[in-house]
Amino acid sequence: MLYIQESIRLEAPIEIAWAWMSDLERLMKVNDFHVAMRFETDQRRGKGTxxxxxxxxxxSAPEPRGARVTHWEEGTGIGWVETDLKEPRSNFPHSSQYRLKPLPGGATLLSDELRGSLNLPFLGKAADRLMQDVFASRVVRRECVHLKEQIEAFAAGWKAARAAA
Known part of the structure; x- marks a missing residue:
């Protein structure tokens, strides 16, 4: 099983960070490999989405994977599990979790966690460790940087709109 956690400081209040992050369509496309997403029901927010x-x-050609929101802590956190639609126990089933924590001065700490396994019978933990060290940790780091850029730009726009009102 691989586990990666990265944190980054956002120069935005937690309420603004949450407003950006709680839009699942936006949040789920932060990963470089997520090229599109579709809701399977009318539910757009909350646990069970x-x-x-x-x-x-x-x-490569797009491959659909199913995801289900497993954690929804209003104002502070979102998490989901993601699996291959044809073989849920193979092809890297994993979970993603994003948490927000207020910091002094109106900033926010964003934590991004990834847990999963390749579930390879012959290499097992060694394959997971290699994937974590060489590949997945970089993906999570890039997600944090992208989230910081997007949320801070959103916060700047929100602040400008309030000043103009």
Whole structure:
């Protein structure tokens, strides 16, 4: 099982960070491999929301994977599990979790966690460790940087709109 956690400081209040992050369509497309997503029902927020996420790995044809929101802590956190639609126990079933914590001065700490396993019978933990060290940790780091850029730009726009009102 691999586990990666990265945190980054956002120069935005937690309420603004949550307003951006709680839009699942936006949040679920932060990952470089998520090229599109569709809600499977009318539910768009909260625990139990189901979506299909199209993945493209290094230019491959999109492959749909199912995701279900497993954690929804209003104002502070969102998490989901993601599995292959045809073989849920293989092809890297994993969970993603995002948490927000207020910091002094109106800033927010964003934590991004990834847990999962390749579930390879012959390499097992060694394959997971290699994937974590060489690949997945970089993906999570990039997600944090992208989230910071997007949320801070959103906060700046929100602040400008309030000043103009």
């Amino acid at each position: 189901r979506v299909s996420i199209d993945h493209s790995f290094f230019g």
